[in-house]
Amino acid sequence: MILRQRPAVYLCLALVGATLSTAALAQQQExxxxxxxxxxxxxxxxxxxxxxxxxxxxxxxxxxxxxxxxxxxxxxxxxxxxxxxxxxxxxxGLIDVHTHLTMNPDFDPYRELISTSAKEAINGVVNARTTLMAGFTSVRNVGASGFVDVDLRDAINAGQVPGPHMLVSGPLLGITGGHCDENLLPIQYHVVGDGVADGIAQVQHQVRQNIKYGADLIKICATGGVLSKGDDPQASQFTLEEMQAIVADAHRLGRKVAAHAHGAQGILWATEAGVDSIEHGSYIDDASIAEMKKRGTYLVPTLYLEDWMLENGHLPPFYHQKMVDVSAVAKKNIKHAMESGVKIALGTDAAVYPHGLNAHELDVYVNQLGMSPLAALQTATVNAADLMGWTAKTGTxxxxxxxxxxxxxxxxxxxxxxxxxxxxxxxxxxxxxxxxxxxx
CATH class of the missing domain: 2.30.40.10 (Urease, subunit C, domain 1)
Structure with missing residues (x-):
């Protein structure tokens, strides 16, 4: 999904920490x-x-x-x-490896443009609690502007607000004009997304900067996306060489890499570059499947959002048609990947639809794609913990x-x-x- 990139405007999460009830806080302290x-x-x-x-x-x-x-x-x-x-x-407790807790499902372009890091911090406090109460005790937050997810993670860990255990990515890395840039404003505003980087030297710098400011993992946009203007979900964004540089730096510095990727070429290149997970995977093909199985790369489908969005979403035309096109093929392709033995970890892209409905993803796996209930539960427990590097901490x-x-x-x-x-x-x-x- 698109990330609304904004200058870093920080809000003290203590102002909204009252969402943690007195009784729960006392229990945690005592x-x-x-x-x-x-x-x-x-x-x-x-x-x-x-x-x-x-x-x-x-x-x-x-x-x-x-x-x-x-x-x-x-x-x-x-x-x-x-x-x-x-x-x-x-x-x-369940695990969701693809969330955006600082965001909400409102894709009116004007509302996107007037968002601030302060508003997103407040969103994060509310949505973290909602996610926890839905039974999801661990999440990866894969994209937030202004490093707001870093502050949210730290506030949860400090006991200021209730929420799941979190691994966070900070700003997404993307190319100029791509899915992870800010493409709604004309040139005179010169607005650039927080994580935009072009060329090997720049992407290396961005990886190091994200880690400097608290990122637990790196999230990249390997292809275009759906909820963004002017890009094509099937088109590759970063080159293979740029992604190889990103992965080499991230892995050397102890961080995994998640790649937003809809198109087949981008999925293949990201996998060859060594990313740890492919997010979405809508147009995955046999070549990508073979490479992912060879390398043990996880696929993180985000499928329930399609059902919810087509029924309840009110998208601008330049988002809506892409949502229709991707939804027409994604489930068939991902079912094929599942049946071919690609490793699956549950992710939802919560924020494209309301937070707290995360478990509906399991219903899609079982009742639409034919996965066994046990295998589906493992995507949200054992497998997800493995992808996060938390097998010793959670998942069973x-x-x-x-x-x-x-x-x-x-x-x-x-x-x-x-x-x-x-x-x-x-x-x-x-x-x-x-x-x-x-x-x-």
Whole structure:
């Protein structure tokens, strides 16, 4: 999606930190006072195997899982907090590797032009909470102007506002006049997107600058996009050599690279350059599929947005036709990639449609593309954690990992749509929704 690029205008997120309720903040600050938190679950789902274990207690110490044991063998001690989830099915918190928390689904060009980093910071606080309450305890934020997502991540980590664990990219890297530039204003304004860079030396500088100001990963625009003026989703943007330079610097400096890519040539070049994930992948073909399988590159489809946008979107004509064209081919091509064995991690492009509807993406994978429910859940847990480099921290319920736990009314392997109504959310040992939750 297009990013509204603006000069860096920072707003102290403490001004909007009141969205974190007093009860949740107190719980976060005082959780170490309790010996343990005992999450008593009717059923615990192992997302690696699909096995369901009944009558289990997840023992949480601090922000991590200490053990998972039969409830009958875990006796509450003095100071323990007991969370009784009755007959709920419990599983690891979900992960969305393609979000834009500082943005909202309003693509009136005038509104895009009057956005500021201050407004986007406020958006981020609201949307981070919404995303967490929907059961998504970790996200990658792949594009924000003014490094606002860096500030949002830091505010969440400091306990100022509620939100998921975040990896953030800062401004997207793109070419002059491409999907990640600012193309709505005429030349006399001389407005250039935050991450625009042309040529090997400039793209290397931009990678290093993004890392200097706090980026956890690098996001590039390898092709044109849909929600941007004057570019073609099928046309390549960066050259192969430019992308190779980007990836070489990013990887040497310990950052992964995500590539926005719709067109087949751009997908292939980005994969050959060594990016870690292809975002969207609408026109993916057999050559790209073969190269991605060879290199172990992840595909991050963003498909539910097409359904939502075609039904509810009110786009300017220069966006609308591109949305229609991409939507006509993307699901067929991505289903082929899935069936061919390309690794899939769940991403939604939340902000193209309203935040909090992220789990609808799983419904598309299962009920439109034919993916098994377990494989779909793995895209939002095991696979997504692997892509983020967080396998040791999250993605499954195991001792030593973050206590990121969600609960739903029935087994999502029987109906994946149940994840659209998550009843219980714990992130890093703090309950935000459900029994004992303070941020309601």
């Amino acid at each position: 959780k170490t006072a309790a010996t343990r938190t005992l999450v008593r679950a009717g059923h615990v789902l192992d997302v690696k195997t699909g096995k369901v274990s009944d009558g289990q207690t997840i023992v949480v110490a601090g922000d991590s899982i200490q053990s998972i044991e039969p409830t009958a063998s875990v006796i509450a001690g003095p100071g323990d907090v007991v969370v009784n989830l009755g007959g709920m099915t419990v599983m690891p 319920l195991e001792p030593g990992k973050w206590a990121d736990i969600i609960g739903v009314e029935k087994n999502p392997l029987d109906d994946v749509r149940v994840l659209q109504d998550v009843k219980f959310v714990m992130k890093a040992g703090v309950v935000y929704k459900g029994e004992g939750g303070g941020a309601k």
